[in-house]
Amino acid sequence: MNTIDKITRADIPARTSPGYSQEDFLRHVRLRGRRIRIRRILRGGTGILVILLVWQIMSQVLDLELILPQPLTVLRNVIRTLTLTEKPWLYGPNIYVHLSHSFLRAMTGFAAAAVLAIPLGLAIGRMTTLREYVMPSIKGIYPIPGIAWIPLAILWFGLGDAAVVFVVFATTFFPLFFNTEAGARMISPTVLDAGRCFGARGLVFFFRIVLPATVPYIITGLRISLGGAWRMIVAGEMLASQDGIGYLLMESRFQFRAVDLMTAMILVAVVGYATEKLIVDTIEKRTIEKWEVHSS
Amino acid sequence: MLKPNIVTVIYWIAVKTGAFDKNGLDIAENPFPSGQTAAGIEQLLRGGIDFYLGASGEVAHANSRYVEAGKPVPLALIEGGISSGSFFVLQDSLRGKTLDELRGMKLRIGLSNPSSYHLILFRAFLRERGMTTDNFAWEFLTLGGPEMLPAMVSHQLDGFMHDALTTTLAQRANAGFVFMSSNRGDMGENAKHLPGTGVCGNRDFMQKNSDTTRRFTQALRDASAAYAAAPKAQMVAIMAEWSRQDPGVIDDMYGNFDPRVGLTPHAAQIWWDILGSAMLARGEISPKLTLNDVFDLHYVQQTA
Numbered sequence: 001m002n003t004i005d006k007i008t009r010a011d012i013p014a015r016t017s018p019g020y021s022q023e024d025f026l027r028h029v030r031l032r033g034r035r036i037r038i039r040r041i042l043r044g045g046t047g048i049l050v051i052l053l054v055w056q057i058m059s060q061v062l063d064l065e066l067i068l069p070q071p072l073t074v075l076r077n078v079i080r081t082l083t084l085t086e087k088p089w090l091y092g093p094n095i096y097v098h099l100s101h102s103f104l105r106a107m108t109g110f111a112a113a114a115v116l117a118i119p120l121g122l123a124i125g126r127m128t129t130l131r132e133y134v135m136p137s138i139k140g141i142y143p144i145p146g147i148a149w150i151p152l153a154i155l156w157f158g159l160g161d162a163a164v165v166f167v168v169f170a171t172t173f174f175p176l177f178f179n180t181e182a183g184a185r186m187i188s189p190t191v192l193d194a195g196r197c198f199g200a201r202g203l204v205f206f207f208r209i210v211l212p213a214t215v216p217y218i219i220t221g222l223r224i225s226l227g228g229a230w231r232m233i234v235a236g237e238m239l240a241s242q243d244g245i246g247y248l249l250m251e252s253r254f255q256f257r258a259v260d261l262m263t264a265m266i267l268v269a270v271v272g273y274a275t276e277k278l279i280v281d282t283i284e285k286r287t288i289e290k291w292e293v294h295s296s
Numbered sequence: 297m298l299k300p301n302i303v304t305v306i307y308w309i310a311v312k313t314g315a316f317d318k319n320g321l322d323i324a325e326n327p328f329p330s331g332q333t334a335a336g337i338e339q340l341l342r343g344g345i346d347f348y349l350g351a352s353g354e355v356a357h358a359n360s361r362y363v364e365a366g367k368p369v370p371l372a373l374i375e376g377g378i379s380s381g382s383f384f385v386l387q388d389s390l391r392g393k394t395l396d397e398l399r400g401m402k403l404r405i406g407l408s409n410p411s412s413y414h415l416i417l418f419r420a421f422l423r424e425r426g427m428t429t430d431n432f433a434w435e436f437l438t439l440g441g442p443e444m445l446p447a448m449v450s451h452q453l454d455g456f457m458h459d460a461l462t463t464t465l466a467q468r469a470n471a472g473f474v475f476m477s478s479n480r481g482d483m484g485e486n487a488k489h490l491p492g493t494g495v496c497g498n499r500d501f502m503q504k505n506s507d508t509t510r511r512f513t514q515a516l517r518d519a520s521a522a523y524a525a526a527p528k529a530q531m532v533a534i535m536a537e538w539s540r541q542d543p544g545v546i547d548d549m550y551g552n553f554d555p556r557v558g559l560t561p562h563a564a565q566i567w568w569d570i571l572g573s574a575m576l577a578r579g580e581i582s583p584k585l586t587l588n589d590v591f592d593l594h595y596v597q598q599t600a
Contacts, residue, residue, distance in 0.1 A: 065365055066361055066362065066365055066367070087579065088578065088579025088580070089579075090578065090579060090580060154439075154443075158450070158452045159404070159437050159439065159447065159452050159453070239438075239439075241437075242435050242436060242437050242438070247410075250409075250410060250438070251410040251411075253334050254333070254334045254354065254357070254409055254410045254411040255357050255410075255411060255580060256334070256337070256354070256357045256358045256360075256361045257361065258361075
């Protein structure tokens, strides 16, 4: 959030400069904020339009309709899928069942990773001895790609949700852990000393100094991990599930229906984006903005 | 071709018996793992490979998309196995139950892919009885052929629909019994003669290289003849090598599996009547798709 959007009357002196009142200044700030928002929307919209235009041209000029359906064809298919009017529907339960199952699996794996990675990252970031014991093991496991866990997950947990959730967990844990650990380790000594000078100790020190200073890193980790969760849920469901968006993608591939493939991809993108807005942005608002902490 | 996969073993028999050499062909193998039938067809569409040995249903799926778009169909099934070799294996604990009794049970059934030939055949069988898989409380799980037996043994699956080799392995491990078999006529008398293995080609390539295509199909027929004439032990060794199995397993499977090709217009019609109708009823293929859009038997030498 741009800080200029949040300026209130209390933030500015009664008279800013000769000839300009406080009201003038606030109006100017609001107008500027609105202009920035409009500019962002226009630029973002232009970017999307350019992509759609290139997509349309490629599909039409190169006659790629069967492997790259036109944006309008895909949009129509998205609407038909969401309104449950897509005929024939070859993919088992309706789209909402697929999406909700994928969502639940992704969120379970992501939540489990967050519950473990954040406290562990904070502890290891602040405790050198623990870091020296644990970090080599974690760094050793880290390079293993998420998809490589799938066969093992199937062996350990069988075919079904648990295997997919585990794979999501294994993928989302590391970005969250490393970001949290780095954030906790890199807190400025000045901040820590200031906290101690003010008498902060134990849990108070942790909740008032360490956690707020680490939050920007945790938020970044959450954002990266959540994207990873959606990427991995698709791969996991392709191999070890009979529903979910990954399953839908695989089935549409076997039916050679590129339009259904793209529909499923767009729905993943939309749900993934909405999930990030809902979860990460909410956490961000309740932490970074509330505590007014910023990454250096 | 699918590899390792017993349904494509005719290719290896052709290599080992010199059938490709005899027909003046130098073959470069391009293997796809079991279950990845779509990948082979995609490569065929892109011109990455010239011929593909694998399942047959995907040709109809792919061509159907072109028919729907009003474009000429790009692929064709030019040859096929002479036996369908589809097996439905269940855990021993389910022995003695009828299909009606099994219908309401929450069973987990393994398939190599969502458009598995075995599933299409099962759907065709159900369709003749006025049912669909939606009438069953079963879960169909996709996993590669080699993973089906471990999944059965560890009770992650209640059954699977696959080929003779996976079935033999399950029987040898006492993991299950054959509930239905197309060879036995359980899926209808006509299903016995379905071409199980599909040999597909890109129509453009075949038109431009019709002589090569004819020699390719002839090599596979020569291999089939060699299989019929050769001692069992020799063929068991070849099949064991291709499928990476113990010769004892192949020996056990031998009577339940015929790798030979020999697609006839009659077999193509049976394929169309059984599998084509099942795919059409489910909406997988376009009503505009015809038998000739899927098959092209110009390149095989038909015998009386």
